[in-house]
Each structure stands twice: as structure tokens, then as C-alpha cells.
Amino acid sequence: MVEKPSKLRPAILGGFIIGVISGIPGLSLLNCCCCAGILLGGAMSVYLYRQDFTSEMPPMESSDALILGIMAGIIGALVTTLLSTTITLILGPVETKLMHNFMEKIMQKFEDQGSIPPGTMDNMRDQFERALKEGGSIGGILRSLVYALILYPIFSMLGGLIGFGIFGKKKPTVQQPPLQ
Amino acid sequence: MNRSLSIRIYFIFTFLVILWCAGIVAAPLLRHAGLQSTADIAYSLFSRICHQNDVHSFHVEGEKFGVCIRCSAIYFGFLVGLLILPVLGALNRIRSPKPMYILAVIIPMLIDALLNDSGFHISTTMTRLATGFLFGIVMPWCIMPHLLEACSQLLHKKKNQ
Numbered sequence: 001m002v003e004k005p006s007k008l009r010p011a012i013l014g015g016f017i018i019g020v021i022s023g024i025p026g027l028s029l030l031n032c033c034c035c036a037g038i039l040l041g042g043a044m045s046v047y048l049y050r051q052d053f054t055s056e057m058p059p060m061e062s063s064d065a066l067i068l069g070i071m072a073g074i075i076g077a078l079v080t081t082l083l084s085t086t087i088t089l090i091l092g093p094v095e096t097k098l099m100h101n102f103m104e105k106i107m108q109k110f111e112d113q114g115s116i117p118p119g120t121m122d123n124m125r126d127q128f129e130r131a132l133k134e135g136g137s138i139g140g141i142l143r144s145l146v147y148a149l150i151l152y153p154i155f156s157m158l159g160g161l162i163g164f165g166i167f168g169k170k171k172p173t174v175q176q177p178p179l180q
Numbered sequence: 181m182n183r184s185l186s187i188r189i190y191f192i193f194t195f196l197v198i199l200w201c202a203g204i205v206a207a208p209l210l211r212h213a214g215l216q217s218t219a220d221i222a223y224s225l226f227s228r229i230c231h232q233n234d235v236h237s238f239h240v241e242g243e244k245f246g247v248c249i250r251c252s253a254i255y256f257g258f259l260v261g262l263l264i265l266p267v268l269g270a271l272n273r274i275r276s277p278k279p280m281y282i283l284a285v286i287i288p289m290l291i292d293a294l295l296n297d298s299g300f301h302i303s304t305t306m307t308r309l310a311t312g313f314l315f316g317i318v319m320p321w322c323i324m325p326h327l328l329e330a331c332s333q334l335l336h337k338k339k340n341q
Contacts, residue, residue, distance in 0.1 A: 031228070031229055035229045038229075061329075061330070061333055062326040062327075062329040062330040062333065063329075063330040063331075063333035063334045063337070065326065065330065066326075066327070066330040066331075066334070122233060143224070147224070147225055147228050148228065150225075151225070151228055151229060155229070158319075158323055161322070161323045161326040161327055161330070162282065162319070162322050162323060164326050165276045165277075165279065165282060165322045165323075165325075165326060166279040166282060168326075
């Protein structure tokens with residue numbers, strides 16, 4: 001029997017989805033809804049893994065989804081830390097101030113127009129400032145990495161299991177008998 | 181699947197969820213008790229997964245919960261769902277709901293959150309509680325059957341090695 005496909009590629013892709021959603025200030029607000037970004041990354045890795053299966057392979061199992069979710073979560077934690085640190089390093093202290101002023105003006109404009117509720121604006125401001133503050137020190141980076149390595153694999157695993165419930169079980173393909 | 185194994189996994193998982201929910205309530209109580217550094221660790225951990233906006237949070241002893249109202253509703257709903265799971269049927273006979281039912285509980289919460297963030301509708305404590313709790317209480321049905329099956333498969337594979 002043909003072996004199951006490798007889990008590495010879908011886990012990396014799922015991890016990148018988690019990393020991009022969680023590492024970019026503003027976009028990381030998606031995680032404020034029960035870690036939606038992390039759950040999504042875990043579920044997407046299962047979806048992508050499911051696409052690699054052919055009819056000759058043994059069916060995908062829930063243990064595959066569990067392992068895949070944990071792998072995507074670990075990769076996601078590393079990508080998130082790397083991305084948020086890189087953003088801070090690229091911006092630098094001067095650029096950080098410029099960027100801060102720029103973001104503040106944009107947010108103020110949105111708030112004055114009333115197009116975004118004040119609560120959401122405060123959340124965005126907090127997220128942005130937290131990302132800049134923590135990305136700056138080695139202690140902050142390490143603390144951020146440790147928290148991410150604890151939380152992301154757990155939520156990504158749950159996302160993987162939810163994803164298995166949605167996409168998991170492949171219907172057996174009916175083999176047409178050869179025409180006589 | 182081995183019934184005693186299912187029960188063991190169920191109890192371990194439930195214990196971890198109880199710890200998580202206790203942490204949400206413990207954060208403000210620790211701060212109120214003057215254990216500032218311990219409370220800061222708890223708040224900092226929960227800040228990775230929640231905006232912790234003061235206006236959108238429940239308070240105890242004048243301090244906000246570790247997570248906002250919506251997140252609290254999800255986690256406590258999840259715990260309630262997990263606790264009533266064995267009451268409704270044997271653990272190894274639970275079936276995962278159809279994907280359309282999973283989407284049906286995700287969509288109201290997403291609509292409430294997204295419309296609020298885009299300014300089209302203002303979420304209230306009630307909508308946050310209701311949509312979060314609905315999502316939370318259904319999730320154990322989606323997760324537990326697969327979690328029990330996955331743990332059983334992994335242990336079986338380990339034994340066979």
C-alpha cells in the first residue's frame with residue numbers, strides 16, 4: 001500500500017497562515033475572537049494535507065489532524081515571533097516613532113469619521129503599541145516566544161480537529177469496472 | 181475504542197479546561213489580593229489571545245477578567261458543553277456534528293464581531309454572551325470525538341512499535 005503523504009508541507013503552510021495573521025499588528029486582532037487566526041491555520045493545514053491524499057493511500061486519521069495541528073502551531077509560534085521582531089527591527093527606533101505618529105493620525109481620522117467604533121480603535125492602538133514595545137527587547141521577544149509556544153500548538157491542535165470534522169473524511173471513490 | 185481510556189482522556193482534558201477557566205477568573209482576584217506579578221503573568225498570557233478591552237470585559241472586585249466577555253462566554257460555554265457531554269451519551273458513542281452545524285454556530289459570532297468592528301452594528305453584552313456561548317457549548321461535540329479517537333490511535337501505534 002502507498003504511504004501517507006508527508007505532513008511537513010501542509011504544517012509549514014498552516015504555520016505561515018498562523019504567523020502572518022498573528023505577527024502583523026492590526027491583522028492579529030483576528031485572534032481576539034477565540035484565537036480565530038490560529039484555529040484557522042490549524043484547520044487549513046488539515047485541509048491542505050487532505051488534498052495530498054490519493055485513492056491508493058490509506059485514509060486520513062484524526063491522529064494525523066492532531067499531529068498536524070500541533071506542528072502548524074509550533075511553526076506558527078516561530079513565524080509570529082520572527083515576523084513581529086523583524087517588523088520592529090526594520091522600523092527601528094526613529095521609524096517606530098514616525099510609524100507610530102502615522103498610525104495614530106490614521107486611527108484618529110477613522111475615529112473622527114465614526115467609521116470604526118472607539119473600542120475597536122483602542123484595541124488596534126493597544127495591539128500596535130504592544131507589538132512595538134515587546135519586539136524591542138530580547139526579554140520581550142523571548143517571553144513572547146514562550147507564550148506563543150504554549151498557546152499556539154494547543155489552539156492549532158483544536159483547529160486541526162475541527163478541520164478534520166469539516167474536511168477530514170474522504171468519501172471512497174467508486175472504481176468503475178473496466179468495459180468489456 | 182477502549183471505554184476506560186476514553187474516560188481517562190476526557191477527565192484529563194476537562195481538568196485542563198477547568199484550569200484554563202479558573203485562570204480567567206483568578207487573574208483579577210490575584211491582582212485584587214495584591215499578587216501583582218502573578219496577576220501580570222496571567223494577564224500577559226491571556227493578552228496573546230484576547231484584546232482585554234476594559235469596557236468589553238466582566239469585572240470581579242473592580243478588576244477585569246483575564247479575557248473579554250465574548251471569550252469568557254466561549255470558554256465557559258466550552259466547559260459547560262464538555263461537562264454535559266457524558267450526561268447525554270456514552271463518550272465513545274459521540275458522533276461529530278455535520279459541517280453545516282459547525283458553520284451554523286460559527287457564523288452568528290463572526291457576523292456579530294465583524295459587523296461591530298466595521299461599524300455597521302454595535303455588539304451588546306447580550307449578543308457577545310449569546311453568540312460566544314453558543315459557539316463554545318457546541319465545540320466539544322466537534323472536538324471530543326476526534327480527540328478521543330486520535331489519542332486512542334496514537335497510543336495504539338505506540339504499543340505496536
